Amino acid sequence: MTARMFQVYRGTRQQGALQEFRVECDEGMVVLDAVHRIQAQQAPDLACRWNCKAGKCGSCSAEINGRPRLMCMTRLSDYPDDRPVTITPMRAFPVIKDLVTDVSWNYEVNRRIPAFQPRKPDFPDGTWRMYQHEVERPQEFRKCIECFLCQDVCHVLRTHHKHAEFMGPAFLTRAAVYETHPLDTADRSQHLKDEGGIGYCNITKCCTEVCPEGIRITDNAIIPLKERVVDRFYDPLRGLLRLIFGKSR
Amino acid sequence: MADIQQHEHDVIVVGAGGAGLRAAIEARAQGARVGLICKSLLGKAHTVMAEGGAAAALGTVFSEDNWRVHFRDTMRGGKMHNNWRMAQIHAQESPDRVRELEAWGALFDRTPDGRINQRPFGGHTYSRLAHVGDRTGLEMIRVLQDKAVHSGVDVFMECTVVRLPVVDGRAAGALAYWKDSGRFVLFNAGAVVLATGGIGKGWQITSNSWEYTGDGHALACDAGADLIDMEFVQFHPTGMVWPPSVNGILVTEGVRGEGGILTNSTGRRFMFDYVPDMFKGDFADTEKEAQAWVTGDRKKNRRPPELLTRDVVARAITREVKEGRGSPHGGVFLDIATKRDAEYIKKKLPSMYHQFKELAGVDITREPMEVGPTTHYAMGGVKVDAETQEATVPGLYAAGEVAGGMHGANRLGGNSLSDLLVFGRRAGAAAATAARNRKPAPVSDAWVQQVVNEALAPFSRPNGENPYQVQADLQKAMQADAGIVRDKAGLEAALAAVEKLKRRAAGVGVIGSREYNPGWSTALDLRSLLTVSEAVTRAALARTESRGGHTRIDRPDSDPAQERVQYVVHKDGDRLAVRAERQPDLPADLAKLIKDGA
Structure with missing residues (x-):
């Protein structure tokens, strides 16, 4: 057991400050273990979200020494033990209390994405055939655990607060699930362009860097969606054809 | 009740894991106004942790498979203590429920001919688990979550139910508090579905999260409902044992399904020594035969003994450790590295690879894991009617882990995810029917005030x-x-x-x-x-x-005399009491099916 120092954000939406805690730590501990120890021994009202403690549910997102990470998958041994570890809430969302932020906006964004619409079944028994190579593309996006770390790091949301105009990398990834789904027939280009604000993304790939699931968000989800939107709305040849033959073409 | 927020719905569902979501979707489809209450954020329920798959006799890998074989496996795995009618309904309906998920957007792994692939698992005669790598639960919950929000279910997140009001002997809603404000809220409803999951947080070493405090079991018991089979708690044979902070985190049975073997400190593959009489002849006798099964010849060879039911494997590991043949940190070794190549492991078991690498510094494609039993699942729960999932209190329903009976004395891996779908749907349908044309009964101010005072x-x-x-x-x-x-x-x-x-x-x-x-x-x-x-x-x-x-x-x-005896726990004044009840025997045709094989 060695003692380590932690600086944890304590406070509400209106005000707060870092509070220091000294915690006895064992081998193999992760940041979330330290937070649990603080709760059990020193500050039982310290608010934090967590569920699975195995990197599968995406609840315990926070910023550790300023970097967006899952607390349950961040080992203390990755940090020097002579300096305090700082734990602060995600900055792209309003604080409710301590490490807990109000992420309800994300659920609103998701609800507005046009729903999955399968093609008619391939067989009279109501089933389809899909092949492994076809499902692998959307399966990558389905690894998303909704931790919202990509939303947190994205400068469009974090710095410019464009929540009303931009759905963020997490939900571009969600839209990509359906847009690349072999059975889906819905067209989400209009939604991505207008309400989703896909044009705001200038592909700095910060989202990809922080994704704990290793999803190649920018390369595999966002860029192909941008291409779809561009093809549909900004292709000069198609624009010319529309001009000549009218919108119905 | 001026300072208490109130909502009114036809059906209130408590819990938003697989069962709760499926119940909410069904009740909504039947036209009910549905409220779904969850203790955490939507999509974080324990279902996301389910790794291996959903068991259903789809017959896409083995065309010989059908509901009879699945039913027989489930009953034998449950040591013949199951509610036979639930086991039958489950085996018959789970294929439709899995296919339905596909129609709602689920992306299961595929067979070469483009159908849903199925993986072998403990206690299942044939490869039977529809799966997505080792994150099947995550896929299921996302599909159900999106389906529910697009169906117009009202979702109440980070809201914890503290008591269920019972008015004139009928469940009449739920009293809860909001986590963010700490304020109380009364949900008035014509019917209540409990889908709160399990009880694992009562033990030190568990694969379960903070939420798994047995809320639904306690709420039901408090409301006067019977609980059955509470003595049957499943200890999953393989949890992580090192480092201490991850003790108990689940290691999917899929590792063994994909060919992983269990060895002790002497290097012996000890599961060959633990095949119970009931299953003699169903499992490989030699390592050679087991290996031939793993590499693909599944018709001529029998399954490795690592795929015995969870109770058997967990007891075997406990005994090996107790007798001094354990691993350095008090478990045994689980090795897939010598059985499969690195690419295969990373593809089929990506989150296991990730979990061991990140949390224990172990590369499972090169070295064995250390594993030991962890508290995992409650077979026992609210006593329900097999057809409708109604508890012994009218208007109250229970589905998924919080309900008892389906799994008997031991649950087979993979039967939980399909249980959630089959009985979630049935509970949602029955609750919607019961609530139809029924105005939610008014709950007394005095009762609310008393509960609030106690909670504060x-x-x-x-x-x-x-x-x-x-x-x-x-x-x-x-x-x-x-x-x-x-x-x-x-x-x-x-x-x-x-x-x-x-x-x-x-x-x-x-x-x-x-x-x-x-x-x-x-x-x-x-x-x-x-x-x-x-x-x-x-x-x-x-x-x-x-x-x-x-x-x-x-x-x-x-004791054969206790095979069909259930111990019913119920409230008796301020105390809990136990009474023994005999379950109905299996009908002749099903008894014959068990005896002679499907």
Whole structure:
């Protein structure tokens, strides 16, 4: 057991400050273990979200020494033990209390994405055939655990607060699930362009860097969606054809 | 009740894992106004942790498979203690429920001919688990989550139910508090579906999250409903054992399904020594045969003994460790590295690879894992009608892990995800029917005030005991004396400990405000944890035999006279009492199917 120092954000939406805690730590501990120890021994009202403690549910997102990470998958041994570890809430969302932020906006964004619409079944028994190579593309996006770390790091949301105009990398990834789904027939280009604000993304790939699931968000989800939107709305040849033959073409 | 927020729905569903979501979707499809209450954020429920897959006799890998074989496997895995009608409905309906998920957007792994692929698992005769790598639960919950929100279900997140009002003998809604504000809210409803999951947080070593405090079990019991089979707790054979902070985190049975083997410190593949008489002849005799099965010749060779049912494997590991043949950190070795190449492992078991690499510094494509039993699943739960999932209190329904009966004395891996779908749907449908044309009964102000006062009491004791300490001591007592091996003296000690902890829980104190206060939540959850711990211990004392997940070292054999006997835990005044009830016998055709094979 060695003692380590932690600086944890304590406070509400209106005000707060870092509070220091000294915690006895064992081998193999992760940041979330330290937070649990603080709760059990020193500050039982310290608010934090967590569920699975195995990197599968995406609840315990926070910023550790300023970097967006899952607390349950961040080992203390990755940090020097002579300096305090700082734990602060995600900055792209309003604080409710301590490490807990109000992420309800994300659920609103998701609800507005046009729903999955399968093609008619391939067989009279109501089933389809899909092949492994076809499902692998959307399966990558389905690894998303909704931790919202990509939303947190994205400068469009974090710095410019464009929540009303931009759905963020997490939900571009969600839209990509359906847009690349072999059975889906819905067209989400209009939604991505207008309400989703896909044009705001200038592909700095910060989202990809922080994704704990290793999803190649920018390369595999966002860029192909941008291409779809561009093809549909900004292709000069198609624009010319529309001009000549009218919108119905 | 001027200061209490109120909502009215036809059906209120408590819990938003697989069962709760499926129930909500079904009730909504039948035209009911549906409210879905979850203790965490939507999509974080324990279902996301389910790794291996959903068992359903789709017959895409083995065309010989059908509901009869699945039913027989389930009953034998449950040591013949299951509610036979639930096991039958489950086996018959699960293929449709899995295919339905595909129609809603699920992306299961495929067979070469483009159908849903199925993976082998413990206790299943044929490869039967529809899966997505080792993150099947995540896929399921996302599909159901999106389906529910697009169907117009009202979702109430981070809202914890503390009591169910019962008006004129009928469940009439739920009283809850918002986590963020600490304020109370009354949900009035014509029918209530409990889908709250399990009880694993009562033990020290568990694969379960903070939410798994047995809320639904306790709420139902408190409302006057019967609980059955509470002595049957599943200890999953393979949890992580090192480092200490990850002790108990699940290692999917899929590792063994994909060919992983269990060895002890002498290098012996010990599961060959533990095949029970009931399954002799169903499993490979030699390592050579087992390996031939793994590499693909599954018609001519029999399954490796690592794929015996969970109760058997967990007991075997416990014995190996106890007799001094364990691994350095008190588990045994699980090795897939020497059986499959690195690319295959990363593709089929990506989150296991990730989990061991990140949390333990172990590369499972190169070295063995250390694993040991972890508290995983409650077979016992609310006693329900097999067709409708209605509890013994009218208007109250239970589906998924919180319901009892389906899995008997031991659950087969993969049967949980399909259970959620099959019985979630049935509960949602029955609740919607029951609530139709029924105006929710008014709940008395006095009752609400009394519950609220009780819930707020810890704030009046700022110098009271720390609720985390009471929780930790309860987990210690249950782990020591109501764990994987039990005896009368230990269980009596556990019961005495629970009684003492109940008194301590009455004196816990909370500091800070009501807003998002985890100390307060922990204090309130103690009520549920203590109720289920007492129920488990009392039922375990009553069952004077060993069967499935319930192992009594003082009663090591199964007692045929108790095979179809259920111990029913119910409230008797302020106490819990146990009575024995005989379950109906299997009808002749199903009994014959079990005896002669499907």
